[in-house]
Amino acid sequence: MALRGLSADRLAQTENILKSDILTIREARIMSEPANCIFCKIVRGSIPAIKVHEDDDTLTFMDIQPASPGHALVIPKIHAANLMEIADADLSAATRAVQRVARAVRKALAPDGIRIVQTNGKAAGQTVFHYHVHIIPMQEGQKVGTHGRAPADPEELKALAARIRDALDD
Numbered sequence: 001m002a003l004r005g006l007s008a009d010r011l012a013q014t015e016n017i018l019k020s021d022i023l024t025i026r027e028a029r030i031m032s033e034p035a036n037c038i039f040c041k042i043v044r045g046s047i048p049a050i051k052v053h054e055d056d057d058t059l060t061f062m063d064i065q066p067a068s069p070g071h072a073l074v075i076p077k078i079h080a081a082n083l084m085e086i087a088d089a090d091l092s093a094a095t096r097a098v099q100r101v102a103r104a105v106r107k108a109l110a111p112d113g114i115r116i117v118q119t120n121g122k123a124a125g126q127t128v129f130h131y132h133v134h135i136i137p138m139q140e141g142q143k144v145g146t147h148g149r150a151p152a153d154p155e156e157l158k159a160l161a162a163r164i165r166d167a168l169d170d
């Protein structure tokens with residue numbers, strides 16, 4: 001497409017058309033991601049999740065078996081099994097989301113510390129093979145561990161998600 005010589009208005013119009021085409025392509029990609037991946041199902045909305053934050057490229061939701069209250073997971077919307085497979089742009093977007101949500105967790109829950117955990121491969125403790133980053137609020141003296149043993153009460157998860165969401169900066 002010859003863009004040189006176009007007026008500023010025409011360029012802005014073309015940019016908007018291209019942006020909307022890119023979004024349509026991303027949506028089509030998301031719909032064609034692995035059918036049996038549980039996190040892809042959450043992205044497509046075919047199974048529920050308690051959402052904290054969403055943008056074009058990432059989704060953050062509460063871990064159903066939290067290691068501590070406020071434990072959230074950040075994922076890219078486009079499927080990638082792990083850190084070695086994820087595309088640069090999705091890694092950057094996910095990392096920015098991790099920082100943003102971690103700041104909100106600090107503001108909302110004031111934990112003593114926050115563990116950021118990311119697993120690659122079964123031997124490393126990975127159980128869901130769609131790249132994800134754990135954000136785990138920690139209290140002084142709390143035993144370090146990634147997984148809770150039991151599913152949390154959904155109402156408690158919803159309340160925590162709302163508190164974290166409210167603390168997200170614009």
Ligand code: AMP
Nearest residue numbers: 049062063064065119125126127128147
């Ligand atoms: P990992 O062991 O690093 O692969 O972590 C996977 C995490 O996903 C675990 O902490 C699980 O509790 C969590 N998890 C699995 N299924 C769901 C789900 N449907 N909704 C929210 N969290 C989930």
Ligand code: ZN
Nearest residue numbers: 037040079130
């Ligand atoms: Zn997936």
